[in-house]
Amino acid sequence: MSSNAEGTAQDPRLSLGDFIVELESSGVGPVDTDLSHLLWTECAGRARFAEAVLRAAATAGVTVDPESVSFAEWVVELCPRLSFELGPGDTAAASVLAQLSDVSEKTAVRALTAVADDLLGGIGVNDPDGVLSRLHSSGILTRVEDLVRGSLLQVPTLIAAKLRHDLATTAGGKPVIAALLEVLIEHMESAGTVEPELLSDVLLLARHGGCWPQLLRVTEAVGIPMFLLTPRTACTTFRLLPPKIRADWPGLGFYGTLAEDIDADSAVDPARIRSAAIRHTGPGLLRSRLPAILGASTPGEEESGEARTVGLPTDVIGTVRQLIGLADSGRHSDAAELGIRAATKMRSVRGRSVVRLLTAIALHHASESRRALSLLNEIEGPARAGHIDGDFLLPAIIAWTALIAAVSGDCERADAHLALAAEPSELSRAGAEIGISTGRSETPPSVIIDELVTPPLRIAAALRALDRLDLERAQAEFDALSAYPEMRTLWVYLPLIARTLAVLSAEAESDLLFVNDDAERFRDSGVLSEAETDLLAFGRSMVFIALGQLRWAELDREKLSPTCDSRIVLDVRSKLVAGRNDEAIACADTWFYHRSLGPRSRAELAAIRAAAKLRTGDAAAAKSDFPMAVSLSTWVSSLLPLALLPLPDRSRLIDLTADSPVWAEAANEFSETFTSPAQLMERLREIGSVSVDRAETPQLSAGEAQLIDFLARGLSVAEIAEELHQVTGTVKNRLSALYRKFGVSNRADVLIRARSFGYLTEQHD
Numbered sequence: 001m002s003s004n005a006e007g008t009a010q011d012p013r014l015s016l017g018d019f020i021v022e023l024e025s026s027g028v029g030p031v032d033t034d035l036s037h038l039l040w041t042e043c044a045g046r047a048r049f050a051e052a053v054l055r056a057a058a059t060a061g062v063t064v065d066p067e068s069v070s071f072a073e074w075v076v077e078l079c080p081r082l083s084f085e086l087g088p089g090d091t092a093a094a095s096v097l098a099q100l101s102d103v104s105e106k107t108a109v110r111a112l113t114a115v116a117d118d119l120l121g122g123i124g125v126n127d128p129d130g131v132l133s134r135l136h137s138s139g140i141l142t143r144v145e146d147l148v149r150g151s152l153l154q155v156p157t158l159i160a161a162k163l164r165h166d167l168a169t170t171a172g173g174k175p176v177i178a179a180l181l182e183v184l185i186e187h188m189e190s191a192g193t194v195e196p197e198l199l200s201d202v203l204l205l206a207r208h209g210g211c212w213p214q215l216l217r218v219t220e221a222v223g224i225p226m227f228l229l230t231p232r233t234a235c236t237t238f239r240l241l242p243p244k245i246r247a248d249w250p251g252l253g254f255y256g257t258l259a260e261d262i263d264a265d266s267a268v269d270p271a272r273i274r275s276a277a278i279r280h281t282g283p284g285l286l287r288s289r290l291p292a293i294l295g296a297s298t299p300g301e302e303e304s305g306e307a308r309t310v311g312l313p314t315d316v317i318g319t320v321r322q323l324i325g326l327a328d329s330g331r332h333s334d335a336a337e338l339g340i341r342a343a344t345k346m347r348s349v350r351g352r353s354v355v356r357l358l359t360a361i362a363l364h365h366a367s368e369s370r371r372a373l374s375l376l377n378e379i380e381g382p383a384r385a386g387h388i389d390g391d392f393l394l395p396a397i398i399a400w401t402a403l404i405a406a407v408s409g410d411c412e413r414a415d416a417h418l419a420l421a422a423e424p425s426e427l428s429r430a431g432a433e434i435g436i437s438t439g440r441s442e443t444p445p446s447v448i449i450d451e452l453v454t455p456p457l458r459i460a461a462a463l464r465a466l467d468r469l470d471l472e473r474a475q476a477e478f479d480a481l482s483a484y485p486e487m488r489t490l491w492v493y494l495p496l497i498a499r500t501l502a503v504l505s506a507e508a509e510s511d512l513l514f515v516n517d518d519a520e521r522f523r524d525s526g527v528l529s530e531a532e533t534d535l536l537a538f539g540r541s542m543v544f545i546a547l548g549q550l551r552w553a554e555l556d557r558e559k560l561s562p563t564c565d566s567r568i569v570l571d572v573r574s575k576l577v578a579g580r581n582d583e584a585i586a587c588a589d590t591w592f593y594h595r596s597l598g599p600r601s602r603a604e605l606a607a608i609r610a611a612a613k614l615r616t617g618d619a620a621a622a623k624s625d626f627p628m629a630v631s632l633s634t635w636v637s638s639l640l641p642l643a644l645l646p647l648p649d650r651s652r653l654i655d656l657t658a659d660s661p662v663w664a665e666a667a668n669e670f671s672e673t674f675t676s677p678a679q680l681m682e683r684l685r686e687i688g689s690v691s692v693d694r695a696e697t698p699q700l701s702a703g704e705a706q707l708i709d710f711l712a713r714g715l716s717v718a719e720i721a722e723e724l725h726q727v728t729g730t731v732k733n734r735l736s737a738l739y740r741k742f743g744v745s746n747r748a749d750v751l752i753r754a755r756s757f758g759y760l761t762e763q764h765d
Contacts, residue, residue, distance in 0.1 A: 010083040013045035013139050022047035028054045042066035042158040044139035052079040072161035093131045094140050098163035100201045102154040114183040181205055181214045188221040192349035192386035200233040207237045216251050220316045221348040224448050225391040231273035235263045251317040281448040283486030290321040316351040323358045330527030335362035353379045365529040369408035376401045392449040399457035406460045409600055411637035414460055421457050451486045459493045466500050467638035468673040469683055489526040492535045495519035499539040503546045506690040516543050534564045541570050548695035550574050551758035565601045572608050577695050584612040603632035603641035611649035623656045630662040634669045646693030654681050698741045707738055708754045711747055
């Protein structure tokens with residue numbers, strides 16, 4: 001592997017002074033002192049090599065720039081082959097290291113041990129540390145200090161270009177490059193951390209060598225953050241890929257299209273390339289880049305478990321597009337199953353983490369919060385270790401952990417992750433200066449694929465603000481979410497947040513009526529899961545109870561899934577507002593210790609039971625029960641079980657228990673919002689003033705509801721009497737009592753009123 005033809009004299013390393021003398025005596029003319037020093041460094045003290053460089057540049061009429069890679073790559077092709085006074089093992093080692101810009105000593109040893117043997121016919125490098133020492137002594141390898149990475153090794157620019165050229169023109173050069181790529185990519189895949197300079201080298205080696213399988217592996221090991229780590233090289237590598245490569249390698253086609261869009265939308269400045277990468281992966285744009293999203297099931301797939309396992313993707317892009325397709329069609333359990341199996345096939349730490357993140361999201365939508373949180377916890381550590389500023393992976397893990405924890409009642413974990421998310425990144429601090437345009441969102445995204453970060457994070461923040469009765473913060477988060485351009489099925493949280501805010505802060509009944517009607521404007525795309533459908537029905541029912549429209553509340557309550565414990569709480573709350581206090585107490589007692597009920601629902605039942613006992617005149621029991629409700633609310637870290645009580649009941653219960661120590665405990669738990677127990681109690685006495693404490697709408701028995709149905713069907717008194725097996729006089733008396741309950745005097749008016757109160761729906765029309 002000598003750089004010179006066989007038999008040619010070697011080119012020894014000279015001191016700087018001897019190097020300058022040699023150049024001046026060679027006839028190339030006087031050389032500037034600064035240029036001489038640069039040449040001495042980049043030619044490793046080889047005067048004959050430097051002379052050849054100067055002559056080639058003079059002949060071509062170009063400026064000598066020893067530190068320029070492009071100049072070096074050009075000029076070495078015009079220089080004769082030279083010998084660098086190295087043995088075959090050291091020459092082989094130098095040829096390997098010349099493929100890399102600068103590397104840590106650990107990476108250099110790994111590369112030499114694995115690759116240099118291919119250049120030595122099986123002899124191998126038995127003493128890589130000794131090789132590095134000799135190369136350093138000969139000037140072929142220099143040390144540079146990096147503030148972040150520490151001491152690094154580097155082959156001088158002109159020497160490196162010459163060694164690369166020699167290797168490329170050697171018959172066995174291409175397999176050596178492939179072997180080197182294999183070693184470096186395996187390191188990226190297993191370590192989960194990436195050095196920008198090493199990534200740049202690998203990208204260029206793979207692209208120039210046409211090593212497409214290896215290039216695809218790089219994309220899976222690093223992903224879109226390659227445009228953040230090494231912006232220029234990533235664009236150079238992936239733009240203008242051959243059409244056949246795009247067709248044969250869809251994953252490379254994905255990055256090729258992205259690189260071309262980024263390149264067309266940014267200058268060569270790395271900061272602008274990074275901002276373009278964030279912009280072109282903004283809300284809603286990722287899906288449009290994924291080719292052929294596979295969401296619809298093929299014939300027979302639903303019936304055959306084996307059919308679903310055929311064609312299991314082993315690449316990240318293929319897996320992501322299938323997961324998105326399944327989620328869009330509402331098949332979250334299938335998506336979770338696919339993600340769990342596919343993650344085991346991924347070579348890289350990052351690839352597995354991305355797939356497992358989407359799997360955790362699918363598990364959340366499938367109402368498996370515990371498994372989702374467990375999965376997120378497993379991938380958070382590796383993601384943190386390999387985090388790149390501007391990448392979505394760690395922020396998305398934090399955001400979804402916060403959301404799922406908040407929804408499932410793990411408020412301590414939710415708050416901890418919201419605090420983590422509040423720590424600003426470098427890109428978020430620089431976002432305003434870069435001037436990224438992002439449509440309607442409140443602030444420009446600071447990460448790629450922001451739609452996996454901002455919506456869940458803001459929803460979690462809004463839900464926790466509501467728990468603390470921090471209505472201003474909840475409203476601010478809601479406003480930002482309303483302006484966000486891409487929500488997918490997470491839009492269902494917007495009506496819930498809006499309705500809860502309205503119940504707590506509305507100043508007129510019309511505000512409550514409006515928020516229910518306004519919910520449809522939030523609707524986005526995707527098929528809702530059962531849990532998401534429950535959120536919509538729960539929110540509507542909550543508002544109808546606040547309005548005293550108990551029949552409408554009941555209709556929405558019936559839409560809740562059988563496993564949703566909100567059904568029970570809403571039913572008991574309706575009984576309280578209907579004035580059926582004994583029934584509310586009995587129902588709360590029946591369900592309080594039922595294992596299907598969550599802690600938060602128990603807190604709500606305790607509060608409702610205390611209010612119902614107070615209404616029955618049992619103030620002593622209410623005074624005893626309400627502190628338990630406060631304690632439970634403190635334990636579940638939510639004041640909503642107390643705040644959703646009708647204001648008159650709430651105020652009287654607070655007065656009864658104002659001297660209880662539970663209020664100090666509650667104020668301590670919610671100290672982020674309240675500075676004292678008195679301030680907390682004052683807030684509870686102020687909010688929710690519009691919600692009714694007793695419904696004015698008629699409460700119908702089963703028999704009265706049946707009469708309404710008969711009237712809606714157009715039956716005469718005689719026909720109703722026949723249906724009920726009663727005499728017509730009895731039916732007339734019952735109808736008169738029904739008319740009085742609705743405040744009307746005839747059939748037509750009672751039907752109008754019954755319809756407005758929800759006792760008649762579309763099926764009666």
